[in-house]
Amino acid sequence: MVKLDKVLIVGAGIVGQVLACSLAKRNIDCEIVEIKDNFDIAGAGILIQGTGLRALLDIGIVEEMGEVGFYDPEKNIHFLDTLGEVVLAPPDINIVGEGYPSNVAIRREAFHEVLHRRLEASGVPLRMGTTIEALNETADGIDVSFSDGTEGAYSLVIGCDGLRSKTRDMVFPGHDPEFAGFCNWRLVLPRPDTMDRPLWLWGHGKTLGIIPVSDTEFYFAGVGKASTTERPPQETVADTFRQKFACFGGPVPDLLKLDFGPEDVLYTVMEEVRLPAPWHKGRVVIMGDAAHAACPFWAQGGSMGIEDAVAFADELEKGDGWQEAVAAWFDRRYERAKFVQDGSFETGQNLTRDEESDEPKFFPPPVREMMAKQGAETAKRLAAPF
Numbered sequence: 001m002v003k004l005d006k007v008l009i010v011g012a013g014i015v016g017q018v019l020a021c022s023l024a025k026r027n028i029d030c031e032i033v034e035i036k037d038n039f040d041i042a043g044a045g046i047l048i049q050g051t052g053l054r055a056l057l058d059i060g061i062v063e064e065m066g067e068v069g070f071y072d073p074e075k076n077i078h079f080l081d082t083l084g085e086v087v088l089a090p091p092d093i094n095i096v097g098e099g100y101p102s103n104v105a106i107r108r109e110a111f112h113e114v115l116h117r118r119l120e121a122s123g124v125p126l127r128m129g130t131t132i133e134a135l136n137e138t139a140d141g142i143d144v145s146f147s148d149g150t151e152g153a154y155s156l157v158i159g160c161d162g163l164r165s166k167t168r169d170m171v172f173p174g175h176d177p178e179f180a181g182f183c184n185w186r187l188v189l190p191r192p193d194t195m196d197r198p199l200w201l202w203g204h205g206k207t208l209g210i211i212p213v214s215d216t217e218f219y220f221a222g223v224g225k226a227s228t229t230e231r232p233p234q235e236t237v238a239d240t241f242r243q244k245f246a247c248f249g250g251p252v253p254d255l256l257k258l259d260f261g262p263e264d265v266l267y268t269v270m271e272e273v274r275l276p277a278p279w280h281k282g283r284v285v286i287m288g289d290a291a292h293a294a295c296p297f298w299a300q301g302g303s304m305g306i307e308d309a310v311a312f313a314d315e316l317e318k319g320d321g322w323q324e325a326v327a328a329w330f331d332r333r334y335e336r337a338k339f340v341q342d343g344s345f346e347t348g349q350n351l352t353r354d355e356e357s358d359e360p361k362f363f364p365p366p367v368r369e370m371m372a373k374q375g376a377e378t379a380k381r382l383a384a385p386f
């Protein structure tokens with residue numbers, strides 16, 4: 001076990017909270033600062049796949065996630081064309097373990113609540129409404145000044161502060177998020193009785209996920225091309241979402257008629273962060289979206305961050321010196337996160353390659369080819385130890 005005095009975690013998102021729980025489990029002293037005053041988790045869902053769930057076994061929340069979210073081994077996801085006909089029906093592959101769900105789709109807020117209860121049980125101190133102001137590395141640690149006027153001395157500082165990471169900016173300036181050319185509309189709605197499995201429609205440069213996230217709710221998530229990062233007026237986003245996906249068939253026309261307005265829709269543009277190797281400098285380490293935010297076409301970004309966090313705690317537990325542990329962690333993570341980031345980006349490019357087709361019934365051939373050819377290889381790589 002690496003001997004450390006105290007670890008500071010910047011950011012209490014998914015990755016920061018998992019890291020805190022994982023460190024506390026190993027009796028490594030840590031604390032978190034979170035810039036927000038309170039957790040206002042946006043109304044959207046998230047699919048935590050086998051990769052993320054397998055890592056979450058470390059902190060013991062997978063069963064509870066399965067109870068709160070949606071998983072049915074008999075009803076695995078179907079990929080559909082624009083008219084809602086099944087193109088691919090992949091088998092349910094479980095890399096998590098016997099008796100556990102192989103993936104869980106869950107409301108983000110519900111996931112946060114499960115994770116946060118675990119964090120509270122771990123006893124790790126969390127300071128809300130606080131961020132870091134200055135980092136000063138000394139001979140035997142790192143001194144930190146905080147926005148609330150306090151100061152502290154730590155062994156390591158871990159930036160888990162997301163896309164616009166201040167920690168990253170302080171140690172690796174100039175690696176801002178890059179616009180990936182897509183935007184998305186996300187909302188959670190009451191789940192119709194007829195909806196029994198996740199569906200994902202692809203075509204005409206767009207995708208639309210229809211994903212149960214509990215017994216009573218589903219997550220509606222559309223992605224389309226965007227030429228600018230400028231936000232449209234919020235009052236227009238529900239209408240634009242309806243218009244954009246009006247050409248899709250199957251269950252879509254009925255779902256678009258459900259009762260929702262602009263206040264229910266979360267509109268964001270997609271951005272990537274590609275922090276070059278290594279993601280650490282001195283006693284500062286960057287992980288999760290702060291290091292490798294990916295396009296969500298593989299729905300793996302959160303899982304890669306969760307793996308970062310658990311692998312980090314594992315290396316501290318196995319190692320003797322912190323420098324060696326940090327280097328070993330980075331070797332474990334870089335290629336794997338890059339594989340997901342590159343693959344997910346390529347899927348997005350393949351989606352838009354045939355967007356000009358005016359066939360009403362359509363599934364992008366490059367996406368079909370990619371899924372058919374690389375599907376098994378990708379699954380094998382993701383199933384490998386993290």
Ligand SMILES: Cc1cc2nc3c(=O)[nH]c(=O)nc-3n(C[C@H](O)[C@H](O)[C@H](O)COP(=O)(O)OP(=O)(O)OC[C@H]3O[C@@H](n4cnc5c(N)ncnc54)[C@H](O)[C@@H]3O)c2cc1C
Nearest residue numbers: 011013014015035047131161162166288289296301302303
């Ligand atoms: C449209 C979309 C769909 C997605 N779908 C999926 C999916 O289905 N499955 C999946 O696995 N992933 C998905 N992802 C990716 C996933 O959401 C992210 O990878 C994940 O949330 C990253 O977690 P994080 O903790 O690194 O960052 P964040 O979730 O961004 O958390 C960062 C935290 O740090 C805090 N913070 C920020 N700045 C500071 C500061 N200066 N000081 C202190 N605290 C600070 C923030 O307030 C926040 O609480 C999706 C992403 C998008 C955009």
